[in-house]
Amino acid sequence: MPMTDRRHWNDPALPFVEARRACHSRACYKAHSHPTFSIGAVDSGVSHFSGAGPGSKRLTAGTLVLVPAQRVHACNPEPGGAWSYQMLHLDAEWLLRLRHERGIAVQGAGTAALVTRDAALYRQFCQLTALLFSEASVLEKEIALVDFIGDHDERAFAALPMAPAEDAAALNLEEGLQGLADERLAHLSLEDLARWAGLGRYALIRACRRATGMTPHAWLLNARINRARVLLRQGGDLAEVAYRLGFADQSHFQRVFKVHAGTTPGAYRAGR
Numbered sequence: 001m002p003m004t005d006r007r008h009w010n011d012p013a014l015p016f017v018e019a020r021r022a023c024h025s026r027a028c029y030k031a032h033s034h035p036t037f038s039i040g041a042v043d044s045g046v047s048h049f050s051g052a053g054p055g056s057k058r059l060t061a062g063t064l065v066l067v068p069a070q071r072v073h074a075c076n077p078e079p080g081g082a083w084s085y086q087m088l089h090l091d092a093e094w095l096l097r098l099r100h101e102r103g104i105a106v107q108g109a110g111t112a113a114l115v116t117r118d119a120a121l122y123r124q125f126c127q128l129t130a131l132l133f134s135e136a137s138v139l140e141k142e143i144a145l146v147d148f149i150g151d152h153d154e155r156a157f158a159a160l161p162m163a164p165a166e167d168a169a170a171l172n173l174e175e176g177l178q179g180l181a182d183e184r185l186a187h188l189s190l191e192d193l194a195r196w197a198g199l200g201r202y203a204l205i206r207a208c209r210r211a212t213g214m215t216p217h218a219w220l221l222n223a224r225i226n227r228a229r230v231l232l233r234q235g236g237d238l239a240e241v242a243y244r245l246g247f248a249d250q251s252h253f254q255r256v257f258k259v260h261a262g263t264t265p266g267a268y269r270a271g272r
Helices: 092-102 119-132 138-150 168-178 182-186 190-197 201-212 216-233 238-244 250-261 265-269
Strands: 008-010 017-025 036-044 047-051 057-059 064-067 073-077 083-091 114-116
Touching (some): 017 036, 017 119, 036 092, 036 119, 064 119, 083 092, 083 119, 119 138, 182 216, 201 216, 216 238, 216 250, 238 250, 238 265
Antiparallel strands (some): 047 073, 064 114
């Protein structure tokens, strides 16, 4: 059954897309990345978007930001403030195939995030997310999604500041992590990571910061949370997911998940 609570939507019949929305949220996120291409829209309030580059970008209502897969970023309300927003996460391989059908290049992993205040595009995005959260048929939803993505070439949007080009060793490491078993991912050491990347420990730390803006520990924690998202979408038991991914206990897992995903693991999984 599709997930249909007020905050999250995903449907096993459309495994390449997931939607999220938040109203008057004060939740703050740590810097993180997704294996998905993400589109966010600010509905009200003010948010500050930061990536692995210098400074931040102030986003106001009606702004859309497009974040390529693996681009480290954070988007948080102004201090003391609240904001409302919508998010769409698209499987990177699915998006790449769709763009190839249209003859349009897609922003690759690690490239700059993009921003636009096109009012018509914002309205179309809101209509799309409303349809995804509705009781419309799977076919209607897929048609609307493909139509929306196919109508727009994001290369026309303004690029946000970003870090220097990603380091090849860290990119290779990222690909390797995606294929690891859950238990192995949970217990990697700095020495393991360095050996895998073919670097010394200090060189790995520098490479990881150049590539992601994060330390190896923060980057690995982010990878574990992304794996947890997959397991929770499959209906995984919270305690079992926490154990498999090496968290001290379910409470620890919940705290870490919330600062990365803006919601609790239970709420994320709810409605399956």
